[in-house]
Amino acid sequence: MASAQPGGGLHGRAATLLAARGQKYTTARRVIVGALAEAGRPATIAELLTAVSGLAASTAYRNMAVLGEAGIVIRIGGTDEFARFELSEEFSGRHHHHITCTDCGLVLDTGSSPGLEAALAESVRDITQAAGFEIIGHRVELVGRCGSCQ
Numbered sequence: 001m002a003s004a005q006p007g008g009g010l011h012g013r014a015a016t017l018l019a020a021r022g023q024k025y026t027t028a029r030r031v032i033v034g035a036l037a038e039a040g041r042p043a044t045i046a047e048l049l050t051a052v053s054g055l056a057a058s059t060a061y062r063n064m065a066v067l068g069e070a071g072i073v074i075r076i077g078g079t080d081e082f083a084r085f086e087l088s089e090e091f092s093g094r095h096h097h098h099i100t101c102t103d104c105g106l107v108l109d110t111g112s113s114p115g116l117e118a119a120l121a122e123s124v125r126d127i128t129q130a131a132g133f134e135i136i137g138h139r140v141e142l143v144g145r146c147g148s149c150q
Helices: 009-020 027-039 045-051 057-069 114-131
Strands: 073-076 084-087 097-101 107-110 141-144
Touching: 009 027, 009 057, 027 045, 027 057, 027 073, 027 084, 045 057, 057 073
Parallel strands: 097 141
Antiparallel strands: 073 084, 097 107
């Protein structure tokens, strides 16, 4: 399990980021961060509530907002009415993209090839020069139908 000490491990880094914003790393926030780390893919609030006993929906939504403002969690929009959440790349240290099912809304993480990332970086440079826009990152979402929905 990750260290609970500030500065060490997943939970320590979360506590440090929240403290910098004048927030505490409460038990509920710790549980949410742990559940997202274990989920292995973007999860809905309902999925988190199923995975974690004793967590109220209102508590999960309220704390998800705080974790998002701190840069620990990001919201992933899907093709259905349910938002999904995951640890941010900056926090998890893992760059990835998503594949999304248009029928059931399932969102899965997927990696990308070094060639794709190099092509994206080149395109970003071109866009930045042409539009005078500062690019701070990118997200790629592949959309289709999962094996269960085909």
